[in-house]
Amino acid sequence: MAENLVLVITSPARMQSVTAESLRSLPGRHKICGIGLLQPEGGNALLAEGPIPVVAVNREIAPYILRSAVDAVMLDVPPEQASVILDACQEMNVAVYGRQDSENPVLLHGPRTAPLFSRCMKRALDILGSLVGLLFTGLAFLIFAPLIRRKSPGPVFFSQERVGRSGRRFTLYKFRTMCVDAEAQNAALQPQNKMRGLLFKVDHDPRVIPGVGAFLRKTGIDELPRMWNVLCGEMSLVGTRPPTVDEFERYEYRHKSRLSAKPGITGLWQVSGKNKITDFEEVVKLDNAYISGWSLALDVKILLKTVPAVLGCRETAQ
Numbered sequence: 001m002a003e004n005l006v007l008v009i010t011s012p013a014r015m016q017s018v019t020a021e022s023l024r025s026l027p028g029r030h031k032i033c034g035i036g037l038l039q040p041e042g043g044n045a046l047l048a049e050g051p052i053p054v055v056a057v058n059r060e061i062a063p064y065i066l067r068s069a070v071d072a073v074m075l076d077v078p079p080e081q082a083s084v085i086l087d088a089c090q091e092m093n094v095a096v097y098g099r100q101d102s103e104n105p106v107l108l109h110g111p112r113t114a115p116l117f118s119r120c121m122k123r124a125l126d127i128l129g130s131l132v133g134l135l136f137t138g139l140a141f142l143i144f145a146p147l148i149r150r151k152s153p154g155p156v157f158f159s160q161e162r163v164g165r166s167g168r169r170f171t172l173y174k175f176r177t178m179c180v181d182a183e184a185q186n187a188a189l190q191p192q193n194k195m196r197g198l199l200f201k202v203d204h205d206p207r208v209i210p211g212v213g214a215f216l217r218k219t220g221i222d223e224l225p226r227m228w229n230v231l232c233g234e235m236s237l238v239g240t241r242p243p244t245v246d247e248f249e250r251y252e253y254r255h256k257s258r259l260s261a262k263p264g265i266t267g268l269w270q271v272s273g274k275n276k277i278t279d280f281e282e283v284v285k286l287d288n289a290y291i292s293g294w295s296l297a298l299d300v301k302i303l304l305k306t307v308p309a310v311l312g313c314r315e316t317a318q
Helices: 012-025 058-067 079-092 116-151 183-192 212-219 226-231 253-259 280-292 296-312
Strands: 004-010 030-037 054-057 072-075 095-098 106-109 157-163 169-175 236-238 264-266
Touching (some): 004 012, 004 058, 030 058, 030 072, 054 058, 058 079, 058 253, 072 079, 079 095, 079 106, 116 169, 116 212, 116 296, 169 226, 226 264, 253 280
Parallel strands (some): 030 054, 236 264
Antiparallel strands (some): 095 106, 157 169
C-alpha cells in the first residue's frame, strides 16, 4: 500500500527536533513530505536546505495542503496558532496529529479508517477485477482500434493527467472517443455546459467521433483502459471521480474532502442517477457519503448497480 505523506508544521526553533521525533514516532507507512513553518509575521522564511524541505510559511500552509499531495499533518505549535490550520484540515478531511502532553503523536482529526483486512480485501478485489478487465481491454482494442483510426486519424488511446487520492497526480487512460483536439475546444463549448460548478458536459457533444465514439461512451467500453490505473494502484474499481488538473486547481477547502479516498472507475454518483445531477456540490456530497460510509458490501452493491446504470444512460461529464 502507498505511503501516507505527512506535512510537519512547527516553529523555526523546533524544526529539527520535531522532524526527528516525527520520523521516529509516526505510525504505519508514513513519510514526511515537507515542513510548514509558523513564525512571526515579517520574519525571514527559513527555506532550509536538506532532505526534507520547508515548503510553506504562515498563511501559505493551508493553501499548500489544499493544492498538494498531503495525507496528514503533524502539528507542533501552540493551540492558538494551530486553530486555523486545524479547521482547514477538518474541512479538507486531512488527518491531523498532535502531541498533547505525550511523546507519541495523537490523532486529533482524521478520516474514518477501515480495518486493515477490509482494505486488503478491497485491494485484492481491485487486482482481480483489473486483470479480468485488461483481458476485455485487449479484445476491445482488436475490435475498435481500426474503427477509431478510420473515423478519426490519431491515437487509439486518450491519456490525461488527473488528480487522485489526497492530490496525487497520475495519467488516466481511455479509448479515444473524441477528435484529437477535443480539450482545446473546451473554452468554445463552455456556454453550452449544462453542469453547475466545476464539471463540464454538453449535450450532443460535436467533438465525439461519429458512430464508434458515441457507442464506446454509451456502453462504457471507452473506460476499460482505466483497468491499468486500477492495477497500478492509482485508482480503484469503486471510488470517487478523479478530477482534471484544471478542476482541482479551482477547488476550495471543502472540495478536497472527496479526495481522501482513491478515485474509482465507478462510484455512488454513477449509480445515483448522474444524468439528473448537474450541480458539482451534489457530487461532492455523494462522494463524501461514500467515503464516510465505506464498506466492502457497499462496493459490491455499487458494482452490481453499475451495469444497468451504464446501459440506462452512460453520457458523463469529462
